[in-house]
Amino acid sequence: MNYNDLFELDPYSLTKSEKEAFFDVHLNELVEYHFEHCHPYASILNALGEQPGQSSPFRELPFLPVRLFKDNDFYSVDEDQLIKKMTSSGTSGQGVSRIHLDKETSRDQTKVLVKIMSSILGKQRLPMIIVDTPNILRDRNSFSARGAGILGFSMFGSKKMYALDDQMRLNIDEVLAFLELHKGKPIFVFGFTFVIYKYFVKVLMEKGISLDLNNSILVHGGGWKKLVNEAVTNEIFRKLIKESTGIEAVHDYYGMVEQTGSIYLECEHGHLHASNFSEIVIRNPYDFSVSPHGEEGIIQTISVLPKSYPGHSLLTEDIGTVLGVDDCKCGRKGTYFKVSGRLQKAEIRGCSNVIS
DSSP states (O other): OOGGGGGGSOTTOOOHHHHHHHHHHHHHHHHHHHHHHOHHHHHHHHHHTOOTTSOOOGGGSOOEETTHHHHOOOOSSOGGGEEEEEEOOOOTTOOOOEEEEEHHHHHHHHHHHHHHHHHHHOSSOEEEEEOSOGGGGSOTTEEOHHHHHHHHHGGGEEEEEESBOTTSOBOHHHHHHHHHHTTTSOOEEEEEHHHHIIIIIHHHHHHTOOOOOTTOEEEEESOHHHHHHTTOOHHHHHHHHHHHHOOOEEEEEEOOGGGTTOOEEEOTTSOEEOOTTEEEEEEOTTTOOBOOTTOOEEEEEEESOOOSSSOSEEEEEEEEEEEEESOOTTOOOSEEEEEEEEOTTSOOOOTTGGGO
8 A cells, every 4th residue: 555545545444454554664754755855854863863764663763842843944845845834823922833835745634634524524515604703814825723724624614604703703693694594404613622612602602592503513623721721621512512502513623733634533432533644652751652552641643644844753742542443433443542631841832822
């Protein structure tokens, strides 16, 4: 199997052995490619004493801390081939990650997102409510994490409307008119977790309004730290969504601008899943060894997609646990896991921080 073969498969079809065989080959190729084409990456590997080209198991290959992308510009293609710069969200005074994409990497990220989302939305585009403000997409050449998420997911909408105005106020009359226009049809609702909770669900509850979105699908991600501070768990969030909108099909996702496209989608049993294009490794915070299943540690994210920059293997600042492989009750193959929070002394950042 080669890289292009992946795009012909169901996104959750590879077993553990099939996936490891492919990742062992392709990840070694990516390390060697970026070593040859990205000078800052090569300097880091040289300083670590790493020797690309030795064909190591993918879990033993070098990884970069995500924080490095805040202080460095990494790209592995000629600068004139770069078409887009993505930035992570950050509060005032904090640095943001800068991710540089060429046409090929951007295209592949989009293709993978389509395959993953089709597993819950189907192949037909749906009427879509975006729980955010259209202002977030003002600069089409440089996107924040929120803007990148909205732009990427909006491709699944046939008719789209923004639920919030420029001041983050709920356009309830426009939302109701949109629901009336598409009455009886399933609607795709998308937004960032904290934004949905604070500016959509809470407002609906305060106004005593219950929307009729019974057969619709909600996808959300980011901002969990703020909800934990408000004592809102995933279970409570789902309950509030159902009470205020009637939506039962609620899917969280885990992802980051440093690996756009390689999202980890929550299944109907509440587990986050790695697709054929990505993998999760949990590392011991003291010696960075691979932690066994069921043991909490630092999340390392691996993606076969990044070609324009060395973002294929990243050590995050998040804590999580691998729950199992190939045996989730939902039927999806591959690794499934949960995210517990952030490293205690890690910089507080995320898609929702820009709001406050």
